[in-house]
Amino acid sequence: MAMGLHSSDGGRGRRGGRSRAPMAEINVTPLVDVMLVLLIIFMVTAPLLKAAVPIELPESRAKAMSEEADQLTISVRRDGTIFFETSPLAPGELPERLASVRRGPDGKLPLVTLRADKALDYGRVMDVMGELNRAGFTSISLVTDVSGGSGS
Template sequence: MAMGLSGGGGRRRGRGRAGAPMSEINVTPLVDVMLVLLIIFMVTAPLLKAAVPVELPDSRAKAMSEEAEQVTITIQTDGTVFLEKDALAPGELADRLSGIPDTPDGKKPLVTLRADKALDYGKVMEVMGELNRAGFNSISLVTGVSGGSGA
């Protein structure tokens, strides 16, 4: 026995009858939910990158765009230096910086420097000197967002 798929004969199903089940899936709510999830992940992804907790100083400077090839260096209040998530021993920073490969265009990657606001200025300058000696001349200083209007 063969089934007729042309829909020409017999009882009609679909929109022709009142109360008949709709045979189409409405994808609009699915797309809306997916776009909201995409926005949430886009906003939270940069916040998840920095795993070393530090108290950043506030600034009213405009946020910079994030580059794919960048190195994050963090200095905690006690002076501990982290390269990405790895704690470094004193004097180890220069060796680890020399092992970082250049970008495809032959330049050194961008360095984002995160330093605790209670840290001594001399320690920050010491790390920046090591970065400069290793050839990293593009350094971004990361700050927190200032909430006040300021004077």
């Protein structure tokens, strides 16, 4: 009984006939997948980067407000240190920093978000709000942590 070895390339074998041309296409699907994952990571972490000054905020059941494009963040830590965005201010420096804030194209000052530690004295928070008001900032939002529990 004879076995015939027959190949589909006409008996030429792999070495004798046409060789396969190298693939000249780049598969971009893995690249797109990686880019989408990175985009999602940056979208999730971007809001966390906004609050760069670690503060223990008081809790509230108020609904969250939307963020505006041009807003100014003032933070007051437990020890009374005031931060203009992320840079700490020397005592008495807040009024001059507020005076240097530029008005928007419509002539309005930006919205101020005030983040104050919950252990701070109420009078200290009112001092900062008084300086904001004296500088012409009339739109001030107080930032709190959202409480998930029910009130008692």
